[in-house]
Amino acid sequence: MREIFRLKIWKTSLAIVSAAVLVGSAVVFYELKKEIKISQAGAGHNVLGFAWSENIDWISFNSGNCDTDSNGFVDTDATVLGCGGDNSTDVAFDYGVNVDSVTGNFSGYAWSSSIGWVRFQQSAVPEVPPDNFAFSVNCDDPITCDDIGDNCTACYNSTDHNIYGWAKILALGDDGWLKMNGTWSDGVNLSNNDFSDWAWNDDNNNTGIGWVSFNCDNNASCGVSDYKVYLRNNPPVITSGGQSMVDVCLLGANPQAQFFWGYTDIDIGDFQSAYQVEIYKDAAFTLPVVGGDSGKVLSASNVFTVPAGVLEYSKEYWYRLRVWDSNNAESNILTPNFNDLKSISHQYPTPAFSYDPSVGITQFQEITFDPSLSQAYGGFSILSYEWDFDYDVADPLEPSLDDSTDPGDPTTVHSYAEVKTYEVNLKVTDTSMDSYSCMVSQSIDVGGADLPKWNEANP
Numbered sequence: 001m002r003e004i005f006r007l008k009i010w011k012t013s014l015a016i017v018s019a020a021v022l023v024g025s026a027v028v029f030y031e032l033k034k035e036i037k038i039s040q041a042g043a044g045h046n047v048l049g050f051a052w053s054e055n056i057d058w059i060s061f062n063s064g065n066c067d068t069d070s071n072g073f074v075d076t077d078a079t080v081l082g083c084g085g086d087n088s089t090d091v092a093f094d095y096g097v098n099v100d101s102v103t104g105n106f107s108g109y110a111w112s113s114s115i116g117w118v119r120f121q122q123s124a125v126p127e128v129p130p131d132n133f134a135f136s137v138n139c140d141d142p143i144t145c146d147d148i149g150d151n152c153t154a155c156y157n158s159t160d161h162n163i164y165g166w167a168k169i170l171a172l173g174d175d176g177w178l179k180m181n182g183t184w185s186d187g188v189n190l191s192n193n194d195f196s197d198w199a200w201n202d203d204n205n206n207t208g209i210g211w212v213s214f215n216c217d218n219n220a221s222c223g224v225s226d227y228k229v230y231l232r233n234n235p236p237v238i239t240s241g242g243q244s245m246v247d248v249c250l251l252g253a254n255p256q257a258q259f260f261w262g263y264t265d266i267d268i269g270d271f272q273s274a275y276q277v278e279i280y281k282d283a284a285f286t287l288p289v290v291g292g293d294s295g296k297v298l299s300a301s302n303v304f305t306v307p308a309g310v311l312e313y314s315k316e317y318w319y320r321l322r323v324w325d326s327n328n329a330e331s332n333i334l335t336p337n338f339n340d341l342k343s344i345s346h347q348y349p350t351p352a353f354s355y356d357p358s359v360g361i362t363q364f365q366e367i368t369f370d371p372s373l374s375q376a377y378g379g380f381s382i383l384s385y386e387w388d389f390d391y392d393v394a395d396p397l398e399p400s401l402d403d404s405t406d407p408g409d410p411t412t413v414h415s416y417a418e419v420k421t422y423e424v425n426l427k428v429t430d431t432s433m434d435s436y437s438c439m440v441s442q443s444i445d446v447g448g449a450d451l452p453k454w455n456e457a458n459p
Contacts, residue, residue, distance in 0.1 A: 045062055045096030045097055045098040045108050045232075046098055046099060046101075046231050046232040046234070046266075046267070047061045047062060047096065047097040047098060047099060047108075047229060047230070047231060047232070048061060048062045048064065048065060048096075048229070048230055048231075048232055049061055049062070049065065049195075049227065049228050049229040049230045050065065050082050050227045050228075050229065051110070051195075051199075051212050051213060051214045051227075051229050052212070052213045052216075052225070052227055053209050053210065053211065053212045053213070054210075054211075055209050055210055056112050056114040056115045056209050057082065057112065057113070057114050058081070058082030058083075058084075058112065058113070058114075058227075059110050059111070059112045059118060059212065060082060060083065060110060060111050060112070061096065061097045061110045061229050062095070062096040062097065063092055063093060063094050063095045063096055063111075064096070065080060065082075065083065066080055066082075066083035066085060066092060067092040068080060069087070071087070072091065072092055073085060073086070073087050073088055073089065073090055073091060073092055074086070074087065074090040074091070074092050075087050081225070082113075082227075083113075084113040093111075095108065095109045095110075095111055095117075096108050096109070096110075097109065097110055097120050099156055099190075099231065099268060101266045101267065101268050102141070103139070103140060103141040103144050103145070103155070104139060104140040104141070104155050104156035104157065104158060104268065105139065105141070105144055105145050105150075105152045105154070105155045105156075106120040106121065106152070106153070106154040106155060106156070106163075106165070106167075107120060107121040107151065107152070108120050108121060110167070115169055115171050115172075115209065116169070116170055116171040117169075117170045117171075118167050118168065118169050118170070118178065119153075119167060119168045119170055120153065120154055120167045121151050121152065121153060122148060122150070122151045122152070122153060126148035126149065126151075127148065127168070128148060129153050129165065129166040129168075129177060130166065130177050130179075131166075133145070133146045133147060135154075135155070135164040135165040135166070135181065136152075136155065136164075136165070138155070138157050138162070138164040138181075139155035139156075139157065139164060139165075140155065140156070140157060140158050140159075141155075145165070152165075153165050153166045153167065153168070154166055154167060154180050156190055156268065158268065158269055161189050161190055161191045161269075162181055162187055162188070162189055162190075163180040163181060163187060163188040163189065163190060163195075164180060164181045164187070165180055165181070166178060166179060166180060167180065167199070169201060169209065172201075172203070172208070172209075175203030175207075175208060176201065177201065178199050178200070178201045178209075178212065179199060179200045179201070180199050187199065188214050190231070190268070192326070192327065193230055193231040193233055193267065193268075193270070193327055194215060194228055194229075194230045194231075195214040195215060195228065195229035195230060196214055196215040196217060196218060196228075197213075197214060197215070197218060198211050198212060198213055198214070198218060199211075199212040199214070200212070214228065214229045215227070215228040215229070216228060231267060231268065232267075233267060233270070233325070233327045233329050234265065234266050234267050234270075234329070235265075235325070235329040235330060235331055235332070236263060236264065236265040236270065236272065236323055236324070236325040236329065236331045237263075237264050237265070237331060237332060238261050238262065238263065238321065238322070238323060238331050238332060238334040239261075239262035239263065239264050240261060240262040241259070241260070241261040241262070241321065241334045242259070242260055242261075243257055243258065243259045243260070243319065243341050244257065244258055244260075245257050245258075245343070245344060246258055246305060248344060248348045248436075248438075249348050249438035249439070252347070253347060254308040254309050254311070255311045255312070255313055255343050255344060255347075256305060256306050256307075256308055256310075256311065257305075257306045257311060257317075257341055257343070258303055258304065258305050258306070259277050259303070259304045259306075259319060259321060260302055260303045260304075261275075261302050261321060261323070261334060262302065263302055263323055265325050267325070267327075269326075270325045270326050270327060270329075271300060271325065271326050272299075272300045272302070272323050272324070272325060272326075273298065273300065273324050273325060273326045273328065274296050274297055274298045274299065274323065274324040275294070275296075275297055275299060275301070275302075275304065275321060275322070275323045275324070276293070276294055276295060276296050276297065276321060276322050276323075277293075277294045277304045277306075277319060277320075277321045278292065278293045278294070278319060278320050278321070279292030279293070279306065279310070279311075279317050279318070279319045279341075280292070280317065280318045280319070280320075281315075281317065281318075282318065283318050285318065285320060285335075289310060289311075289317065290310070291307060291309070291310040292306070292310055292317075292319075296324070304321075311343050312343065313343055313344060313345060313346050313347060313378075314343065314344075314345045314346065315342075315343050316341070316342050316343070317341040317342075317343065318335075318341070319341060320333050320334060320335045321333070321334050322334070344434075344436075345378065345432070345434065346377050346378025346379075346380070346432065346436075347377035347378060348377075348430075348436045348437075348438050349374060349375060349376045349377065349380075349382060349428050349429070349430045349436060349437065349438055350374060350375045350377075350438065351371070351374045351426050351427065351428040351438050351439060351440040352371065352373035352374050352375070352426075352440060353369055353370060353371040353373060353374070353424075353426050353440070353442070354369075354370050354373065355367050355368065355369045355370070355424070355442075355444065356368045356370070360447070361416075361444060361445065361446050361447065362446065362447050362448060363415075363416065363417060363418070363419060363446060363447075363448060364415050364416070364417060365415055365416075366413050366414075366415050367413065367414055367415060367416075367444070368411065368412075368413050369387065369411065369412050369413070369414065369424070369426075370410070370411050371385050371410055371411070371426055371428065372410060372411070374426070374428045376428075376430040376431070377430075378430075378432065380430040380431045380432045381430065381431050382410075382428050382429070382430060382431070383429045383430055383431045383435070384428070384429045385410055385426060385427070385428055386426070386427040386428075386429075387412055387414075387424070387425070387426060388424070388425040388426075388427075389414045389416075389422065389424055390422055390423070391422075391423040391424060391425035391441055416444075416446045418446065419446055419447055419448050420446060421443055421444065421445050421446070422443070422444045422446060423441050423442075423443055423444075424441065424442050424443075424444055425439055425440070425441045426439065426440055426441075427439040
């Protein structure tokens with residue numbers, strides 16, 4: 001189809017298009033000068049690179065493409081193919097195209113040295129695109145791109161990754177609308193920060209610039225001319241961080257900690273792909289803890305648990321972390337004010353108890369509960385034992401009226417009036433200044449009491 005278009009149309013239309021560019025150039029330049037203050041292009045825009053048309057050559061999407069030495073003049077084709085400047089007198093105007101990271105809406109301008117400005121937003125006098133904004137139903141935020149007051153004529157859909165709507169080649173006037181979707185391979189696509197596929201321009205007389213390619217992969221021409229339109233990949237940012245000890249009553253001889261953080265990236269669809277946590281013995285980060293470097297972990301998780309055996313009791317540690325986005329850009333290194341981790345001073349006590357009898361328990365039978373198997377650490381002893389003989393597992397903070405405690409008594413006796421299964425809970429607290437405590441529960445089955453047996457006898 002594209003070959004037929006070229007052969008049939010361009011022999012008769014190229015001269016007309018060229019004339020339109022020349023005649024309209026002064027008007028187009030003046031219009032851009034008025035609007036560029038609003039669009040704030042160049043380095044402030046996130047779309048870079050070049051698109052290609054066999055009929056108008058290169059379209060640059062950011063002025064930074066053609067001022068690589070930042071001297072304020074347009075580079076020569078020898079430096080960057082498609083720029084067409086002389087790097088000495090051709091002033092590099094500030095322009096570019098942007099895709100909003102929240103709404104996905106396009107704004108700004110692209111530039112072709114053959115045909116002039118391509119606008120991706122409304123003009124000073126708003127215009128209605130050919131489909132009367134019908135494309136906006138495909139936008140991530142349709143109400144921000146559905147009328148002339150929204151300054152929007154094209155948008156990105158984060159679900160199917162397609163671009164919908166229109167850009168406008170200003171030199172062609174009302175015939176300059178460039179369709180972004182519903183063309184070749186369903187239109188322009190944006191995935192993994194790279195644009196691909198084709199846009200289309202055709203006026204009522206079947207003349208126009210035809211196909212515009214956004215990536216050399218479209219026609220396997222990258223070996224000859226390596227080009228594409230792409231999003232600037234900004235590094236991700238760690239927005240917050242913190243740490244906590246893993247359940248201290250389950251740590252045993254090896255204390256463990258968890259680190260967690262927040263992740264943000266202004267680039268569209270750019271998620272966390274990896275993280276690294278490093279633990280040190282000093283605030284200057286010169287004494288690494290053996291086994292305390294996670295290395296680059298390929299994961300989107302924002303939580304890291306230190307392996308058992310790395311940390312010690314009664315020690316102070318410092319940590320730092322970094323993340324990578326889906327395009328392998330590395331974040332800042334997080335070393336916040338609260339990045340010091342003070343491990344607990346000693347191992348928490350281990351509660352344990354036995355009961356007698358342990359089987360065949362019946363109503364009203366006395367049961368002896370013995371917590372002498374409990375153990376304290378760090379040179380401390382058990383300060384208190386607290387019993388709960390009808391512990392509510394579903395709501396442990398709301399004990400029932402049947403619950404009972406007996407602080408400080410290592411051994412206690414209890415009986416049950418009902419036939420059912422009970423949860424018995426023991427909480428032990430050690431004698432340290434921090435009063436470390438832990439709990440343990442066991443289930444006890446209480447059955448019905450044996451009734452006396454009666455034998456029939458003759459009177």
